[in-house]
Amino acid sequence: AQSVTQLGSHVSVSEGALVLLRCNYSSSVPPYLFWYVQYPNQGLQLLLKYTTGATLVKGINGFEAEFKKSETSFHLTKPSAHMSDAAEYFCAVTLYNFNKFYFGSGTKLNVKP
Amino acid sequence: GAVVSQHPSRVICKSGTSVKIECRSLDFQATTMFWYRQFPKQSLMLMATSNEGSKATYEQGVEKDKFLINHASLTLSTLTVTSAHPEDSSFYICSARWGEKLFFGSGTQLSVL
Numbered sequence: 001a002q003s004v005t006q007l008g009s010h011v012s013v014s015e016g017a018l019v020l021l022r023c024n025y026s027s028s029v030p031p032y033l034f035w036y037v038q039y040p041n042q043g044l045q046l047l048l049k050y051t052t053g054a055t056l057v058k059g060i061n062g063f064e065a066e067f068k069k070s071e072t073s074f075h076l077t078k079p080s081a082h083m084s085d086a087a088e089y090f091c092a093v094t095l096y097n098f099n100k101f102y103f104g105s106g107t108k109l110n111v112k113p
Numbered sequence: 114g115a116v117v118s119q120h121p122s123r124v125i126c127k128s129g130t131s132v133k134i135e136c137r138s139l140d141f142q143a144t145t146m147f148w149y150r151q152f153p154k155q156s157l158m159l160m161a162t163s164n165e166g167s168k169a170t171y172e173q174g175v176e177k178d179k180f181l182i183n184h185a186s187l188t189l190s191t192l193t194v195t196s197a198h199p200e201d202s203s204f205y206i207c208s209a210r211w212g213e214k215l216f217f218g219s220g221t222q223l224s225v226l
Contacts, residue, residue: 009154032213043119043206043217044157051213090156098210101147105156 002027002093006104014112019078021107023065023091026072033074034092034101035065044090050074061085086111115141117209119218126197127226134192134221136207142187143209148180151204151220163190197225 007022025031032051036044048059055067061084065076074091091104116139126132136146145164149157161182163169169182179201181193190209194201202225207218 034215036217041122041204041220041222043117043208043219045217046214049213098213098215099145100159100162101208101215102159103149103157 002031002095002100002102004091004093004102004104006089006091006107008107009105010108010110012110012112013081015083016080019063019076019081019085019109021076021089021091021109023074023076023104024072025074025091025093027093027095029095031093032096032098033065033067034094035059035063035074035076036090036092036103038088038090038106047076047089081109081111083111083113085109115139115209115211115214115216117143117207117216117218119207119221121221122219123222123224125224125226128198129196132194132197132223134194134205134207134223136190136192136209136218138188138209138211138216141209141211143190143211144187145210146184146190147208147210147215148182148190148192149206149208151206153204157206160192194223197223199225201225 003026005024034049035047050067058064088108094101118137148160160175161169161171163184171177184190206220
């Protein structure tokens with residue numbers, strides 16, 4: 001079975017500071033990993049994904065994530081936070097057949113001016 | 114980019130009535146659609162997986178007679194909440210799979226009085 005754990009339900013950073021949102025996964029087979037962002041009362045938008053190949057993946061809005069198999073992690077980072085980054089972020093895992101996506105509990109990012 | 118349209122965005126209904134939520138993939142054919150339920154400040158809970166032309170696969174603990182899912186075409190899936198109760202009040206989100214990507218509708222806030 002697959003599962004995702006996001007450490008920290010709330011993260012607060014100052015504008016311009018580094019953003020680090022943590023995601024650890026559990027999977028018996030090589031996983032496909034995703035980060036999504038959700039703004040209030042909206043659906044989710046894909047930020048980035050890892051399936052195969054390069055372990056450092058770049059997404060939209062300056063976000064990137066690195067797949068570390070040894071640490072079973074897929075942390076999301078952004079060098080410099082912007083006020084518009086304030087939202088809730090979800091890490092998700094699926095298998096090669098994309099039959100089911102499992103989401104973490106989410107991390108709400110607050111960006112202080 | 115691919116667009117998934119979900120309607121209505123908000124619905125208020127009386128207890129005991131049924132509510133239908135539509136999910137359409139506007140510019141691609143989605144062989145698989147997913148329905149999620151999201152409680153306040155929580156993650157998305159997968160309710161069911163819907164494949165075009167076949168019966169939906171429900172997750173454990175989800176009442177299939179209460180949450181009726183119909184995936185009549187490659188671009189439309191519907192979720193009907195039958196005999197709604199106040200505890201059914203929640204944010205429902207659909208998503209459609211296209212290849213390796215999952216696209217989300219904007220969600221439906223259901224309030225049962």
